[in-house]
Structures are given as structure tokens and as C-alpha cells.
Amino acid sequence: MRAQIMPSKIWMLAAMLAAMLTPMSHSAVAQTDKSKPASETAPAAASGDAANRTKVLRAAADALGMVRWSDIGAGPIHLPGIDAVNTMEIRATGTVGQSADAEYHVALAYNPPAMRVEITRKAAAGGAPQHTIQTVREKYAWNESEIGAGLEPGKGTATPAIADQKERLLQLWILPYGVVKAAIAAGDKTAVSTENGATVITFPLSGSLADVSVKATLDSKSLVAKVETRSDNAALTNLVTETEYSDYADHGELLTDIKSPGHIVEKKAGRPALDIRVKMVDANNPYLVFPIPANVKAASAAGK
């Protein structure tokens, strides 16, 4: 009796999960009509594929601790789980580009999508440390002479860097949380397959990154272990990346049950870009904001 009932229950559950996640859009990763290589090679989304996709993405989200609910004081209210990841701060050390012993500090948000990367490179003999702050928010990118530069008169300089917008924004979406969010947002353009026994998720990004496709490989615990990106635009070699994530743990002083990688190794266009060890992650949706300086908006409007 049990054997007869369970398959139908599982099928119903899978269909329900599929309906819940498909199509899911996100303001940060708007749907696009432009087909990407990954989805072109995928068969038409049969219901079985959709159910498997839903199951795999849910497992990946659960593995990272993204799906959360709490009934404290809820009384008769029992809410479903939601993606609880928005803002996050990461502090790491390691090799950045050609610089060893660099300090790598990231503040990020997914709603709206934004990222501020602060890099302090060790001083050469007799010189001062190099310090850069590279920021992106949606379609805007700029460099800051200090955190929050250009927002108040006399408080630092914000230099527009619109040419770097895609490359910077891509860094947000190839983080494990970004992969899961973007794969869900891509709906039936996301395909799930198996390679060498590992689960692989492929999907196109959208918006300004619509010419980028992502291939993510999960480990046995459904954690994102490797992310590869490719671009239709051969000129944008810095959008061709390969990143490996390992040593997952809750790295926060204030524990959140959000898992983050402890070791990140990234190559851009085949060249080493990052090899860093994470020291601290504040995943408790901390206060991180990314207001756009007026001169950056003006430069973007002018196409500079």
C-alpha cells in the first residue's frame, strides 16, 4: 500500500514545488528573451525536468541556509520559507591578482544588486599600501577614494567606471548565493544535468549580463563548488571566469546558519585573479548601503 501511494505523493510534491518556483523572477535578474547556449542545448522543459530543477535548486538553497522561516510569536500564522539572503559582508586575505597578502573586503547586497570591493595590497619596499575601492550598483559602477566618497561635499572623490560595470556585477552573481538566486530567476531557462557524477546547473544571466551564461557544479552536499561563466561577446574576456569554492562554514561572529565558503579561488580569462581565505562573514543582513553619487549618475546618463 505504502509503495503504491508514495510515488504519486512524490510526484504531486514535485509538481507543487515546480509550480512554486517556476517562473520566479527577481528584480535584480530580470527575465530576458535572449536564449543562451546553456538553455539552447537543454531539451524543452518537460514537467519531470522542472521537478528535478526545483528539487536541485531547493537543495542548493537549503545547503547554503538561504530558505528560512520563524514561528516565534507567530500565533496562527505559519509562513512559507523565503530567501533570507540580502546583504552580506566578507573579509578575507590572500592573493589578489599578482599581490600576495592582500586584504579583501566585500560589502554586497542582492536587493538592489550592489557590491563594494575594497582591496588593500601590501606595500612594495619603501612604498605605501595600495588601496582601492570598486563599487557597482545595478547599471552604475564607480571607484571611491574612501568609503561613501562623492556623497557629501568635500568627502572624497567618486570616479565613474561604467566600463567595468559588467565585470563587477558578475562577481555578485557568481557567489554561491547569487548562483542560486539567478538560477531560480532564470526559470525554465535553467537546466540541470549530471557530469562525472556531480550535479550541474546551467543558466543565462540577464539584464546587462544577458550575454553571460553560467555553469555551476554542486558538491555531494548540494553546495556550490565550482562556477564557470562564458560570454557571447569574445571581446569581454574578463567575463570568462572559473571560481572554486570550498571549506564552507558559518563564518560569522554572529551566527546565522548561513554557510559561506572559506576558500575562494578565481581565474579570469584563464589567469589567476583571487586565491583568498575568508576570515569573517557577516551574513545577518547587516546595514550596507550603496547610494549612487550624483556625478556617477550624470556620467552614466551621458554615456561616459
Next chain:
Amino acid sequence: MRSHGHHFLAVAAVLCLLPPALFAQIVAEPGHALVARTVNSAPTPSGATPRTPDGHPDLSGVWNALGDDLTGVPNQMANDGISIDSATSSHDVFNGAKIATFPRNTNRGLDTEKAERAASLLRRLGANRPIYKPEYWEMVKNLDENANEEDPSNNCLPSGIPRAGYPSYIGQTASYFIFIYPGQGGLIATQTMYRMVPADGRKHTPLQDLDGTYTGEAIAHWDGDTLVVDSWGFDANTWFDQIGGYFHSENMHVIERFHRDGNTLTWTATVEDPDVLLEPWTSTPRVALLNPDPHAILLESQPCSERDLGHIVTKEHH
């Protein structure tokens, strides 16, 4: 009442102590039985908006129900702008961003620690954040992270305005309003507050002549059918939203707007504080439901007695 590990029992105790009238506010519609809800979205208005003899909307009554009674994480999420609209759909009220929504994979209750950590995340998920001057960004982050020690409403001090949200009771005459904010234990332990807000056309006292207080000097006027309560003269010993470490200066200026639509009351607060904010900030609208019992009253608040602060051993908090 904020310490790690004590919340769940504290909340359970508080909920057990809540009067039946408060549970009645959770009834989905007047006359219907108490039912479990799977959404935290704002209630839909129903019925006509009553008016006073002078023609203004009648805001009087007991206002705490589905959307915003502070007694539970789901409603606090709604206050922070996350609307769970159905079992499959959620969005950020501030910018409309969709938020992936998943069915629960277990019907077992979470243990206290996991529930607390989830609550902390969920209550900080909304995108509607005040924009402080950059020199205060790290300070705000640290205040929130260290709220167990830094929250100025610890030790049962008043939450202040606008952190208190909308009042649970409004009394209305032609020339003044009475607002009552019952004290609460559990998730947000606060002292009972009241405000008597004149609406007789008077002007504000010059700011420099006011001694700062928790609720400031409030003066009301009507903007069409919306009641506007304009306040200044605050002390700096409060935060202006429920979470976030959102401190302010003594120069904070708060404009609250109350709009009744049938049996609902929508409240927003705009905070102006050029000393610390880059720009004014407006809260996500909170929608209260009128208590359907015409005889409903506010019962005496339980006394706030802080017993947990001395036992805090981690930074974890709501």
C-alpha cells in the same frame, strides 16, 4: 527581554498572558473563527470609512490586528517591508522585488536557536533602509550587531517615536488626539507610552526652547482625509525603527501620516535628520485592522521587568 536563549520562553509567556481581546484581533474577518494564515500581507479594507461631525475621517478605536501588532516575527517582517502574499509568492513592498518563496520541508517546529537566527535574518531582509551619511555607516552596523548591549530601549525604556509604530488606541476630538502604545514584553520589550496631540492650529515651540523627550512635541493637522502628525523636540536616546541600530540626533523631525480606509488604518513615518541622514527616510507603510469588537478595550499592559540583560553571552538577537 532580548537575550539569546530566553526569547522563546519569554514570548510564549507573553502570548499566554495576552488578553482574549487581542487574539480576537487576529480573526481574519469579523465574525469568523480564528484560522491559521500563511500570508503576512496587509489586510484588505472593507466597509465604509466613518466620519466625525466635522467631516473628518473618524480614526478612533482599537487598532492592532493582522498586519502589525508586533507580537510575532511574521508581522515584524511585514513591518520591515517583506510581504508574503501566498505560499508561492513574496515581494519587497519598497521596490517590488520578488523574493523566492519555498514550501516548508518539515512540519516540526524549529528549535529556539534556529528560530532566533532565522528571525534575525528575516527582520533585516527589507530593502527600505535609511541612508546615513557615510561616516555613520559603520556605526549603524555596529549598533545593530551589538543591539543586546546598545539598544536604547533595553531596561524597559520607552521605544520613542516613530519606533513605536502606530498607536494601538486612538481617541479623537475636534481639537486633539489621544494615542496609546501599550507596553510589550517578549520580542520588543517596551514601556507603555501615550501622546496627547493637539490639532487646534497651534504652531511648534521653537526647537531650541524644547527639552528633548521620547515622544517629542507633536502637532496634528488634516491634509485632506489624511491626519498628519508633525513632531520635533526629541532626545537622542531612541532608535527610529524596530531594528537596525537606526540612531538619530536631537534635531530629528518626524512626520507621521494616518489614513483610514474602511476598517484599515495605514501609517507611515518620514524621518528628517540632516545631522546624520543623507536624505529623509520614509517607513514602509504599516496597515492596521480595526478591532472588530465595538466594545474592545486595551487592557493593562504587563509590567516590563528586565531580567535577561545580565545573562547575555552572545551577540545573537532578534
